[in-house]
Amino acid sequence: MNCGFVGILGLPNVGKSSLFNEILQDKISIVSPKPQTTRQSLSGICTTDDYQLIFWDAPGFVNPKKGIFDFLAKEFDRVIENSDILLIVIACDQLESLAFQQALAKAKKSKKPLAYLFTKADLPLSPYVTEFRESLDPRDSLVFDFSIKGENKKENLETILSTLAEQLPESPQPLYDPDMISLDKTRDIVAEFIREACFELLQQEIPFGLGVIIKSFKHDQHILRIEANILVEKENHKAIVIGKKGSQLKEIGKKAREQIEKFLGEKVFLGLHVAYKKNWQKDSNIMKELGYDDRRR
Ligand SMILES: Nc1nc2c(ncn2[C@@H]2O[C@H](COP(=O)(O)OP(=O)(O)OP(=O)(O)O)[C@@H](O)[C@H]2O)c(=O)[nH]1
Ligand SMILES: [Mg+2]
Structure with a gap:
């Protein structure tokens, strides 16, 4: 092949x-x-x-x-x-x-x-x-x-x-297990689904200033529990992402959870929290935590 x-x-x-x-x-x-x-x-x-x-x-x-x-x-x-x-x-x-x-x-x-x-x-x-x-x-x-x-x-x-x-070289066998669909960690993909829900539901420039950090990812009895922080770079964006009585964040969570469940094929509890981190894009520790550094592969 x-x-x-x-x-x-x-x-x-x-x-x-x-x-x-x-x-x-x-x-x-x-x-x-x-x-x-x-x-x-x-x-x-x-x-x-x-x-x-x-x-x-x-x-x-x-x-x-x-x-x-x-x-x-x-x-x-x-x-x-x-x-x-x-x-x-x-x-x-x-x-x-x-x-x-x-x-x-x-x-x-x-x-x-x-x-x-x-x-x-x-x-x-x-x-x-x-x-x-x-x-x-x-x-x-x-x-x-x-x-x-x-x-x-x-x-x-x-x-x-x-x-x-x-155009590619012949190999006696596949490079990776044929059942694998990605080399990425599931939690990285999950963070992307949360970011996508933000892109879909939030207006204007807000999604560009967002980062998603998965804080916890573990099976708890019959459900996969995922806790994630959504970082915003401006203080007033926090209230926008959360919405009136938490309505916007709830919508984001629902949309993201549906995508994650579809992708993983199992029930998920998704806990989202919004945190304001001034200029996080300039903070090398946060950039690392988000995976936006040169460590990968
Ligand atoms: N009409 C049309 N729209 C398309 C097609 N493929 C993608 N789009 C739309 O183009 C937009 C951008 O698609 P993406 O797949 O996110 O583009 P991308 O190149 O990955 O963008 P970046 O990640 O920002 O670099 C979306 O609104 C898509 O629905 C196509 O074949 N036809
Ligand atoms: Mg793209």
């Missing part, structure tokens, strides 16, 4: 996590209409009789700045480094941007094989994407089209995956 790592790269909000979830037929990565949703690159394993592909869902490319942006930029580099093939995702309605050129230059510099996937194929092509696509030489680049709304989505994905697998 053919085995290896595939890095999913591109600008924020182009549909990388949506593609990743479709490939894995399981919701692992969080998706939202807002850019910079993905922070830690998550892994997903796809095993068949013929191949085992391990996908990295990277954060959208951003130029390094302080705090969380520096972490996002490093995660992008780490995905390039840890992949055997790079899948560059371009949304069909994407406009010309310096950031995309920079992201592409980084991918090319690695000298790893590249494949291009044009997603949101249900939307009209922008002039930039038309031009970019024409500039690709079909003889030396793999080019795919994809849309989460496509009718023949499943067959299309099967072709994409088997074509990618052909």
Whole structure:
């Protein structure tokens, strides 16, 4: 069988996590209409009789700045480094941007094989994407089209995956147990579901300043008990996240719990607490606790 790592790269909000979830037929990565949703690159394993592909869902490319942006930029580099093939995702309605050129230059510099996937194929092509696509030489680049709304989505994905697998080395056996779906810790994935519920239910800039720390994760008789802290970076955000008589936090908890139960296939008690931590994105200890540091893998 053919085995290896595939890095999913591109600008924020182009549909990388949506593609990743479709490939894995399981919701692992969080998706939202807002850019910079993905922070830690998550892994997903796809095993068949013929191949085992391990996908990295990277954060959208951003130029390094302080705090969380520096972490996002490093995660992008780490995905390039840890992949055997790079899948560059371009949304069909994407406009010309310096950031995309920079992201592409980084991918090319690695000298790893590249494949291009044009997603949101249900939307009209922008002039930039038309031009970019024409500039690709079909003889030396793999080019795919994809849309989460496509009718023949499943067959299309099967072709994409088997074509990618052909580029990867042969292995006498899979690299990981075929039953594994991710290399990430369950609690990291659970924290992402809580963050996703916040993205869905909170307005404007609030979700961008949030972090989720899992404080406890243990089985207690017939239920999995999870306690988590939601960190906010501004004092007045605390009351917004909690809502009138705790109504907003209750909604967040309900939505997150449903996703977690669906993912884990078991009953969950989810206790959420909101804590104000001024400028947590500049505090290296908190960043570490959230997993936003360079320790991973
Ligand atoms: N029309 C259309 N929308 C899509 C498609 N794929 C994803 N989207 C939408 O695009 C938005 C962004 O999707 P994500 O999957 O979160 O994008 P991402 O590239 O992972 O974003 P970051 O994590 O912020 O870098 C969401 O609102 C998706 O529902 C598609 O094929 N067609
Ligand atoms: Mg994403």
